[in-house]
Amino acid sequence: MRVSLFQNILTLLPPEVAHNLRMRLMRFVGRMPLGRWWMKQLYAPKQKELHTEVLGLSFRNPIGVAAGFDPDGDNLKNLGAMGFGFVELGSVMSRRHPGTPRPRLKRIRFKSSYLDKTGYPSLGLEHALSNVRKRHKHTKQLVIGCNISKITLTHPDDIAKEYLRVFRNMYQYVDFFVINIACSTSTKPFEPRTAEEIHAIIDPLFEFRRGQLDYRPVLLKISPDLTREELDTIIDILIETPLDGIEAVAGSSAMAKEQGCSTGGAVTGAMLIERAIDTVSYIAEKTEHNYPIIGSGGMMRPTDVKRMMEAGASLVALNTGLREHGMRMLKASVDELRNNPVTESTK
Numbered sequence: 001m002r003v004s005l006f007q008n009i010l011t012l013l014p015p016e017v018a019h020n021l022r023m024r025l026m027r028f029v030g031r032m033p034l035g036r037w038w039m040k041q042l043y044a045p046k047q048k049e050l051h052t053e054v055l056g057l058s059f060r061n062p063i064g065v066a067a068g069f070d071p072d073g074d075n076l077k078n079l080g081a082m083g084f085g086f087v088e089l090g091s092v093m094s095r096r097h098p099g100t101p102r103p104r105l106k107r108i109r110f111k112s113s114y115l116d117k118t119g120y121p122s123l124g125l126e127h128a129l130s131n132v133r134k135r136h137k138h139t140k141q142l143v144i145g146c147n148i149s150k151i152t153l154t155h156p157d158d159i160a161k162e163y164l165r166v167f168r169n170m171y172q173y174v175d176f177f178v179i180n181i182a183c184s185t186s187t188k189p190f191e192p193r194t195a196e197e198i199h200a201i202i203d204p205l206f207e208f209r210r211g212q213l214d215y216r217p218v219l220l221k222i223s224p225d226l227t228r229e230e231l232d233t234i235i236d237i238l239i240e241t242p243l244d245g246i247e248a249v250a251g252s253s254a255m256a257k258e259q260g261c262s263t264g265g266a267v268t269g270a271m272l273i274e275r276a277i278d279t280v281s282y283i284a285e286k287t288e289h290n291y292p293i294i295g296s297g298g299m300m301r302p303t304d305v306k307r308m309m310e311a312g313a314s315l316v317a318l319n320t321g322l323r324e325h326g327m328r329m330l331k332a333s334v335d336e337l338r339n340n341p342v343t344e345s346t347k
Contacts, residue, residue, distance in 0.1 A: 001302060007326035015114060016105040019323055023070065026078045036081035036138055043327050044083030045334035052085075054292050054314045055217040055244055057143050057175055059085040063305065063333050066296045066317035067091055067147035067178065067221075072123045073131035080142035082327060088317055089128055090147030091180055094165045096124035097151050100187055100264075108259065112300050113269030114320055115259060116251050119186040120149050125166055132173040146170045147178040147221065152186045159190075164204045171208070176216055178294070179205070182223035182250035184266035189253050191223050193230050198237055206242045217244035217292075224249035224275045224297060231279070235286050245292035247317070248279045269320040273298030277311045284312025300324060302336035309342045 010018040029035040050061040064086035065079055073089045080087070099121030106115050122128075132144060148166045150159050167177060179202060183190040192198055198220070205218060220243060222234055238246060251266025252275065259267060276297035283293055295313030299305050300321040308316050321329055 001325060001329065001332045004326055004328065007328075010326075011324065014103065014105075015107055015323065016102065016118070019069075022323075023075055026075050030075070030078040030081070036078060039078060039081045040083065043331060044081065045331050047334060047338050050334060050337055052314070055176055055219075056215070057217070059143055059315065060141050061085040061334055062309070062315045062337075063330055064088060064143070064145075064294075064315060064317045065322070066319040067145075067180070068118075068120075069319045069322060071121065072127050073144075076131055076142070076144065077136045077138045080136070080138035080140075082330065084142065084330060086143035086145060086175075086315065086317075088145040088147050088178060089132070089174070090178070091120045091122060091149035091183075092125060092128045092146055092166050092170065093120065093122040093149065093151050094125055094162045095151070096127075097122045108267070108269070108271070111269065111271050112324060113267055113271040114323075115256060115261060115265055116185045116268050117187065117261070117263070117265035119152055119264075120183065125169055129169060129173065132170070143176070144174045145176045145178055146174040147180055149180040149183045150190055152188055152190075160200050160204055163201050164208065167205050168208055171212060171216055172214065174216070176244075177205075177218045178221050178247050179218060180221045180250065182221055184223060184251045184253040184256075185264075187264035189264055189266075191225075191253070193223075193226065193233070195233055195237060198234075199241075202237075202241065202243065209242075219243070219245040219247050219292070219294060221247040221250055221296075222279070224252045224272060224279055225254040226279075228282070231282060232286070235283060238287065238291055245294065245314075246283055247294040247296055248283060249276045249297040251297070268297065269324070270298055270300045273300070273304055273307075277307055280308060280313050281311040302329065302333040305333040306336050306340060306342060309337070 100119035255267035295308035
């Protein structure tokens with residue numbers, strides 16, 4: 001996959017600086033006359049044969065942007081113009097959350113990976129709402145998801161209420177929700193693993209949804225560090241509740257500890273790919289491919305996207321791969337899937 005000169009320049013900068021520069025430039029170009037038209041010509045895939053129906057929603061292609069890339073939705077119109085199948089906002093917090101002090105994101109040398117200690121910086125619910133309340137022509141075909149996490153210092157008694165507040169307020173403006181129970185980039189990771197802890201978060205959401213006229217799918221985002229027994233618990237919850245699917249996986253806090261980080265944080269990027277694919281494959285096989293899975297984590301090349309879908313993912317969500325290899329990864333991944341189709345026999 002060819003990488004642009006601009007992308008090569010970005011890799012010389014600290015990763016958070018590089019990403020913020022990309023997003024600001026994207027917003028600047030998007031405001032120019034014909035700016036989004038130019039983005040569409042440069043980045044959007046021309047093929048339409050990868051259109052797919054998942055979660056009762058229509059995706060122009062199965063490749064999307066994971067939470068954390070455009071957390072507040074400031075570039076929704078531009079990412080829509082570029083041709084992504086979906087964008088996952090977030091993590092959206094109930095109020096403004098600065099995250100951890102900088103520097104908080106660094107590259108792991110020679111590993112194509114990051115040590116992420118950002119702690120989910122967010123401009124808060126109201127800011128995200130302002131970006132999704134009205135669909136633009138470039139976002140009409142874009143499926144929008146909302147990833148919800150908790151604020152780091154939330155009292156344990158208020159965690160479920162915090163998830164519900166964001167869910168309730170965003171409900172009519174987005175197409176699906178991802179409930180993040182693998183909040184691993186904080187200095188105080190939040191990774192509930194027992195059925196009781198998880199039910200305490202998701203049951204109030206299902207109760208609220210039952211009273212709504214429109215149906216919004218709800219998925220659970222999980223950690224790559226779960227044991228097989230803990231994964232089986234997640235699968236049991238998936239089967240026994242109105243949960244619609246799983247997103248696997250978030251960053252790995254266990255890998256961060258292996259890198260010598262004792263103050264929280266998670267590893268993302270290439271080091272995560274095998275564990276992510278293994279987790280997706282395990283869930284898909286245990287559920288006999290009956291539930292949608294969004295594959296995320298570790299996909300740095302188009303061939304990784306194909307492997308993730310072969311493992312059983314219905315959709316894939318990119319983040320670190322886009323940061324390190326640029327927005328051309330979308331078109332390259334679509335070409336990979338078009339030229340080497342994923343068939344049922346490969347799953």
